[in-house]
Amino acid sequence: MIHTPRASIPCLAASVVALGATLAASPALADKIERNFAGSIQLDYMAVPSTSVGRKIALDAATAEVSLKVTQDFGERMSASIKLCVACHGVETGMAFFDLRLADELSFRVGRFTPQFGAFPIRHDPANHRTSDKPLPYDMGRMLRLTDWNMGILPSPWVDNGVELSGSHFFSESIQLDYAAYAVGGPRAANEAADFDYKLSRSGELYYVDNNSRPSLGGRIALNLIRNKNTITAGLSAMAGTYDPENKLNYAIAGADLLVQISRVFVRAEYLVRRTEMALGTDPSLRFKYGAGKNGYDAYFLKQGFYAELEVPISDRVDGIVRWDGLRRQGNVLRTSELRSDSAVLRYTLGASIRLAGATRIKLSGEAYDFSDFKDEIAVHLAVAGAL
Amino acid sequence: MKIIKTRASRDPSGVLAAMITIMLATACAEPRGLLTGAAPPPPDIRQACALATTKCAHCHPIERVVVSRGIGERRWKMYVEQMRLKPSSGISAAEGDVIFSCLRFVEETCAECKQGRS
Numbered sequence: 001m002i003h004t005p006r007a008s009i010p011c012l013a014a015s016v017v018a019l020g021a022t023l024a025a026s027p028a029l030a031d032k033i034e035r036n037f038a039g040s041i042q043l044d045y046m047a048v049p050s051t052s053v054g055r056k057i058a059l060d061a062a063t064a065e066v067s068l069k070v071t072q073d074f075g076e077r078m079s080a081s082i083k084l085c086v087a088c089h090g091v092e093t094g095m096a097f098f099d100l101r102l103a104d105e106l107s108f109r110v111g112r113f114t115p116q117f118g119a120f121p122i123r124h125d126p127a128n129h130r131t132s133d134k135p136l137p138y139d140m141g142r143m144l145r146l147t148d149w150n151m152g153i154l155p156s157p158w159v160d161n162g163v164e165l166s167g168s169h170f171f172s173e174s175i176q177l178d179y180a181a182y183a184v185g186g187p188r189a190a191n192e193a194a195d196f197d198y199k200l201s202r203s204g205e206l207y208y209v210d211n212n213s214r215p216s217l218g219g220r221i222a223l224n225l226i227r228n229k230n231t232i233t234a235g236l237s238a239m240a241g242t243y244d245p246e247n248k249l250n251y252a253i254a255g256a257d258l259l260v261q262i263s264r265v266f267v268r269a270e271y272l273v274r275r276t277e278m279a280l281g282t283d284p285s286l287r288f289k290y291g292a293g294k295n296g297y298d299a300y301f302l303k304q305g306f307y308a309e310l311e312v313p314i315s316d317r318v319d320g321i322v323r324w325d326g327l328r329r330q331g332n333v334l335r336t337s338e339l340r341s342d343s344a345v346l347r348y349t350l351g352a353s354i355r356l357a358g359a360t361r362i363k364l365s366g367e368a369y370d371f372s373d374f375k376d377e378i379a380v381h382l383a384v385a386g387a388l
Numbered sequence: 389m390k391i392i393k394t395r396a397s398r399d400p401s402g403v404l405a406a407m408i409t410i411m412l413a414t415a416c417a418e419p420r421g422l423l424t425g426a427a428p429p430p431p432d433i434r435q436a437c438a439l440a441t442t443k444c445a446h447c448h449p450i451e452r453v454v455v456s457r458g459i460g461e462r463r464w465k466m467y468v469e470q471m472r473l474k475p476s477s478g479i480s481a482a483e484g485d486v487i488f489s490c491l492r493f494v495e496e497t498c499a500e501c502k503q504g505r506s
Contacts, residue, residue, distance in 0.1 A: 128448040229442040359451035
């Protein structure tokens with residue numbers, strides 16, 4: 001019998017849910033149910049003073065990001081979480097999953113969730129990070145020239161349907177090892193695509209289901225070295241699969257991340273790289289900007305991204321942040337693209353996060369964009385963000 | 389042949405030196421918030437709250453915890469366990485208990501700690 005991933009994923013998910021439901025139905029657990037609510041709001045205004053009409057190159061002006069999350073425990077081993085978000089795309093389900101924890105070293109998650117990739121996504125909520133927008137590798141529509149660049153490497157939060165196996169083990173009080181492995185629907189595009197089409201991942205008209213019946217597989221491993229108030233975390237992540245309906249176009253993403261926490265000071269750095277296959281079409285000379293090389297047309301492009309940032313408390317109420325991030329794309333481009341076969345953007349950000357009252361903060365940041373293919377630009381953000 | 393024209397070649401050593409200076413100057417700053425309004429804590433609770441502040445700030449500002457004070461011990465137990473199990477939380481089971489001891493002390497002694505008003 002051929003055992004395909006297509007068959008095994010729903011079976012595994014069903015098994016986990018059934019096991020969880022059995023545990024949850026136990027009379028001994030009935031009186032231990034707890035429910036927690038959390039939420040966040042961010043209203044951000046982005047101005048692009050270096051150009052007369054910023055909308056031509058960015059989704060500028062005001063945006064709102066709102067989320068409301070409820071988590072319910074079913075005893076000590078099982079919980080369910082639902083998170084609704086409202087942002088540029090309208091109402092979306094950011095989370096809808098069950099967690100079943102058999103031990104610290106073995107947990108199952110099934111449903112709609114953000115799979116573990118890299119270090120930033122766990123802080124993607126605007127109430128959890130200090131700038132209004134995200135690092136370029138994880139950009140989801142707030143970068144300048146987002147259409148030309150098709151955003152970052154893996155927009156965050158990447159929300160997808162699937163199953164994840166994860167765990168954590170402390171070898172001592174100072175050494176923690178995390179792992180995660182998952183199967184999710186993965187990125188999508190139409191047939192004959194040349195890159196991901198992110199709209200297809202958030203369009204109800206095309207259904208919130210896998211577009212090609214083959215899951216994308218991925219995982220993450222991270223080592224944490226902990227000493228008193230200081231932590232060093234180093235992680236590696238990967239995800240791969242096909243993204244077109246015919247299962248012909250492959251992609252693979254890899255990432256490395258490093259976090260150094262010295263009390264309240266944080267240094268964070270990540271590097272992501274994605275290799276994506278493009279459909280060459282029947283006549284590549286009509287489709288692509290550049291001609292064939294020595295070995296014919298190269299069907300792949302490489303997109304790399306990085307960020308390095310420093311977050312420091314300046315006073316009891318003010319945190320400062322300095323960030324340097326960038327993207328580079330290498331490979332052939334469609335004739336309609338304004339990018340070249342080797343394009344880059346670097347961004348320099350200086351920002352501050354000022355605590356007002358409770359968990360409400362004002363976020364200020366200035367960003368200098370240095371494009372290889374376009375004129376340089378400046379963006380300024382002013383936001384108010386808060387947690388419920 | 390196309391040339392990528394960016395300012396990447398600028399010497400970043402000055403910025404790096406400034407960053408390190410700020411980092412060293414602020415690394416030993418006192419934690420804030422969790423014990424505000426609570427009774428004077430014994431030393432072990434003060435240390436527990438310092439640990440909680442450091443660990444929580446790993447992923448989010450400590451205010452997210454401060455404004456939630458008043459939700460009760462059972463919910464804190466749940467939150468601490470949820471957060472401990474987050475990837476790379478750096479919170480061992482023993483440290484989870486220590487963090488919970490801080491939050492329990494706050495719940496017991498901070499009469500003014502109403503959720504959303506802290």
